[in-house]
Amino acid sequence: MMNKHHAIYRAALEKWGEEAQFDQAVEECAELIIALKHFRRNRADRQQIINELADVALIVGQLSYMLGEKQVDRAIQVKIDKLKKLLEAAEPVEGP
C-alpha cells in the first residue's frame, strides 16, 4: 500500500540525502525529549508535546520509508506480540 506521505519522503530524500534524514531524526528525538522534560516541570503545554510528537512521527515515517516499511511493520508486530504475552503473564490486578 502506498503511504500517503511517500511523495514528500522521496522529495526530502532527493533534496537533502540520507545522512541529513538521520541527523534530522536525532534532532527531532532530542526536541521531544526536551519537551517531555519541560512538560513534567510545567514549562511546556500539551500542544508543544503534540507538535514534537508530530515531528518525530514524520521522521519515523521518513526513516521507515528509507529502511523498509514492511520490515519495520514486521518488527513492530513482533514487539506487540511480546508485549501481549508479557501482559497476559502478569499477575491479575486485584479488584476493589
Ligand SMILES: [Mg+2]
Ligand atoms: Mg521538533
